[in-house]
Amino acid sequence: MRIAVYQTSPAYGEVEYNLFTALNALGSFRADLFVLPELFSTGYLFGSRKELAALAEPIPSGPTTRALLEFCRAEDCAVVAGIAEVSGRGSARKYFNSAVFLGPRGLLGRYRKTHLFNLEKKWFDAGDSGFSVSVFRGARIGVMICFDWVYPEVVRILALKGADIVCHPSNLVLPFCQAAMITRSIENRVFTVTANRVGKEKRGEVEIPFSGMSQIVDPHGRVLRKAPRTGEKLIAADVDPTRARDKRFTPGNDLFKDRRPRFYRDLVR
Amino acid sequence: MRIAVYQTSPAYGEVEYNLFTALNALGSFRADLFVLPELFSTGYLFGSRKELAALAEPIPSGPTTRALLEFCRAEDCAVVAGIAEVSGRGSARKYFNSAVFLGPRGLLGRYRKTHLFNLEKKWFDAGDSGFSVSVFRGARIGVMICFDWVYPEVVRILALKGADIVCHPSNLVLPFCQAAMITRSIENRVFTVTANRVGKEKRGEVEIPFSGMSQIVDPHGRVLRKAPRTGEKLIAADVDPTRARDKRFTPGNDLFKDRRPRFYRDLVR
Numbered sequence: 001m002r003i004a005v006y007q008t009s010p011a012y013g014e015v016e017y018n019l020f021t022a023l024n025a026l027g028s029f030r031a032d033l034f035v036l037p038e039l040f041s042t043g044y045l046f047g048s049r050k051e052l053a054a055l056a057e058p059i060p061s062g063p064t065t066r067a068l069l070e071f072c073r074a075e076d077c078a079v080v081a082g083i084a085e086v087s088g089r090g091s092a093r094k095y096f097n098s099a100v101f102l103g104p105r106g107l108l109g110r111y112r113k114t115h116l117f118n119l120e121k122k123w124f125d126a127g128d129s130g131f132s133v134s135v136f137r138g139a140r141i142g143v144m145i146c147f148d149w150v151y152p153e154v155v156r157i158l159a160l161k162g163a164d165i166v167c168h169p170s171n172l173v174l175p176f177c178q179a180a181m182i183t184r185s186i187e188n189r190v191f192t193v194t195a196n197r198v199g200k201e202k203r204g205e206v207e208i209p210f211s212g213m214s215q216i217v218d219p220h221g222r223v224l225r226k227a228p229r230t231g232e233k234l235i236a237a238d239v240d241p242t243r244a245r246d247k248r249f250t251p252g253n254d255l256f257k258d259r260r261p262r263f264y265r266d267l268v269r
Numbered sequence: 270m271r272i273a274v275y276q277t278s279p280a281y282g283e284v285e286y287n288l289f290t291a292l293n294a295l296g297s298f299r300a301d302l303f304v305l306p307e308l309f310s311t312g313y314l315f316g317s318r319k320e321l322a323a324l325a326e327p328i329p330s331g332p333t334t335r336a337l338l339e340f341c342r343a344e345d346c347a348v349v350a351g352i353a354e355v356s357g358r359g360s361a362r363k364y365f366n367s368a369v370f371l372g373p374r375g376l377l378g379r380y381r382k383t384h385l386f387n388l389e390k391k392w393f394d395a396g397d398s399g400f401s402v403s404v405f406r407g408a409r410i411g412v413m414i415c416f417d418w419v420y421p422e423v424v425r426i427l428a429l430k431g432a433d434i435v436c437h438p439s440n441l442v443l444p445f446c447q448a449a450m451i452t453r454s455i456e457n458r459v460f461t462v463t464a465n466r467v468g469k470e471k472r473g474e475v476e477i478p479f480s481g482m483s484q485i486v487d488p489h490g491r492v493l494r495k496a497p498r499t500g501e502k503l504i505a506a507d508v509d510p511t512r513a514r515d516k517r518f519t520p521g522n523d524l525f526k527d528r529r530p531r532f533y534r535d536l537v538r
Contacts, residue, residue: 114529118521130532150456150524152421157535176455176490183449187419221445252387255419260383261537263399266426268530268537 001139003165003191004031004236007214007227009199012043013055019064022081023071031077031236032137037197037214038082038113038146038169039097045119045201045208049095052123056086056095060107069102078103078136080143080195082169085112094125099143099169101134109134109143114154117147119206133161139241146170149177149194152184153267159188160256164241168194172211178226186221189255190244193217198230219244270408272434272460273300273505276483276496278468281312282324288333291350292340300346300505301406306466306483307351307382307415307438308366314388314470314477318364321392325355325364329376338371347372347405349412349464351438354381363394368412368438370403378403378412383423386416388475402430408510415439418446418463421453422536428457429525433510437463441480447495455490458524459513462486467499488513 006025010018018041026034038044041064046052059065068079078101085098097120101109112127113120131154133142142158144166158166166188168181178194185192198212214227216237225235247255275294279287287310295303307313310333315321328334337348347370354367366389370378381396382389400423402411411427413435427435435457437450447463454461467481483496485506494504516524 114532115527118519121521126529131535147522150518151528152425152456153528153533153536156421157533160535160538176452179448180452180455183445183452186445186449187421249419250387252390253416258384259420259422260395263383264422264426264537266400266429267422268533269429 001033001137001241002031002236002238003033003035003193003216004029004234005035005193005195005214005216005227007195007212007233007235008037008040008197009232010040010043010197012045012201015041015055015064018043019067023067025234026071027075029234029236033078033080035167035193035195036079036081036169037195038099038171039084040082040169040197042084043201044171045203045206046123047203049123052084052095053086056084058087059083059085059098059100059110065100065102068100069106072102072104076104078108080167080169082145095123096127097124097145099145101141101143103136108136111143111145113145113148115147115151131157131161133158133163140164142166144168146172149180149184152187155184155188155190155192159190163190164244165191165193168192170194170196172196173208175211178213178215181215182217182221182223185217185219189219189247191216191218191239191241198232270302270406270510271300271505271507272302272304272462272485273298273503274304274462274464274483274485274496276464276481276502276504277306277309277466278501279309279312279466281314281470284310284324284333287312288336292336294503295340296344298503298505302347302349302410304436304462304464305348305350305438306464307368307440308353309351309438309466311353312470313440314472314475315392316472318392321353321364322355325353327356328352328354328367328369328379334369334371337369338375341371341373345373347377349436349438351414364392365396366393366414368414370410370412372405377405380412380414382414382417384416384420400426400430402427402432409433411435413437415441418449418453424453424457424459424461428459432459433513434460434462437461439463439465441465442477444480447482447484450484451486451490451492454486454488458488458516460485460487460508460510467501
């Protein structure tokens with residue numbers, strides 16, 4: 001299975017342009033699974049919840065999801081991509097920082113970001129989807145978004161649910177995540193695929209520089225491919241997802257069988 | 270509070286020698302809290318459970334704990350150190366890979382290793398103590414041992430229980446841990462203090478080289494002090510334990526208040 005990550009530099013609010021640019025780049029490449037950054041089609045730094053409202057789309061009926069689905073059908077591939085989602089009507093309307101998991105035959109999964117980062121709390125509702133794993137071409141694929149990285153609970157739960165590959169659309173600003181994701185791969189024996197963006201966004205006093213260095217890490221913590229800190233870039237690796245199913249850490253240790261959940265109760269209090 | 274780590278190279282089975290060497294090194298230095306490696310007084314590579322039985326000691330009545338307690342009284346300090354523990358009588362007898370936490374006025378805590386590494390399963394019983402935090406000079410101190418590092422649950426639970434400083438006596442062989450402990454500090458905003466050993470042990474076909482690089486990491490993931498890969502070495506850092514109580518990650522994020530345990534139930538199934 002070939003996994004490709006496209007490290008993008010979206011223009012804020014220019015959904016059509018960002019979508020066109022991304023699909024153009026992906027279309028020139030062959031892969032089974034493409035992973036795009038968080039909020040790849042809208043950009044990140046919303047001025048207000050109202051501005052977000054003007055850019056958010058329903059899933060799967062919105063134009064971004066529909067265009068990605070058409071791409072998956074035409075190219076016979078899957079895509080994981082971050083999208084600003086609107087859900088519900090009237091006073092029940094909610095906005096989520098979501099990621100879609102799409103295949104040639106339709107929607108495979110939708111994840112709503114559980115742990116919102118800083119200003120995102122002003123714009124988005126906290127995700128209510130929990131964590132789930134869907135299968136594509138025999139690979140069990142889980143999705144998390146950006147700041148979820150700092151909660152070791154997230155990759156752990158996805159791995160316990162059987163994920164071979166954790167896709168991680170991101171808009172990273174802090175420098176700690178890429179190293180942490182190597183530890184996530186090691187402690188869970190899974191592939192982790194971080195699709196980060198580059199460039200800066202500025203609104204008034206606030207300027208956010210994004211850190212690039214998208215990466216594909218194998219279940220032993222080896223960085224298979226890594227993008228540079230700046231610049232749009234497509235990186236890809238051929239992987240055998242079933243390698244993530246061998247949780248033996250030493251001849252005497254199976255990482256997951258050796259867990260002792262009766263001592264972990266404090267984690268859910 | 271001054272924390273010191275003594276990276277040792279114990280001689281297998283030579284308890285008196287190892288204890289004397291360690292106390293001699295510690296005695297020439299002033300610190301509030303000394304952290305010694307896992308099994309610092311016995312060495313690591315037991316030939317059998319019977320061999321372990323000949324070296325294991327009750328806590329706190331055994332000679333190693335008594336000598337360390339005497340040191341804490343005389344020097345007005347605390348020590349965390351790894352000890353082979355025997356507990357119970359007759360058919361209820363058990364052997365634990367334990368760590369003691371000792372102060373000038375006696376035993377502050379005892380931890381029995383929850384996640385045994387590889388061959389340790391042949392010698393030791395799995396720890397039954399769970400994870401706890403004790404206070405010394407206003408610092409809240411938790412203890413874990415070596416391979417517990419690969420389970421993110423462990424530092425997380427200690428931090429949720431209020432630990433400012435996680436002491437981590439170790440006999441590390443794999444190269445992943447030191448980087449992972451930086452992530453543990455960041456994701457929990459705690460000090461982590463890894464006391465590793467150096468040297469090799471050999472029994473028949475089995476040879477184990479220990480990886481040194483003991484380290485003291487602050488709640489932002491900065492490595493305050495790091496020992497070399499080889500050689501006995503004492504490293505020390507002056508820290509303010511209360512810095513671990515500020516869990517703000519950004520102006521909008523408190524790492525612990527932002528946890529969403531209702532989505533974490535799978536961790537304890």
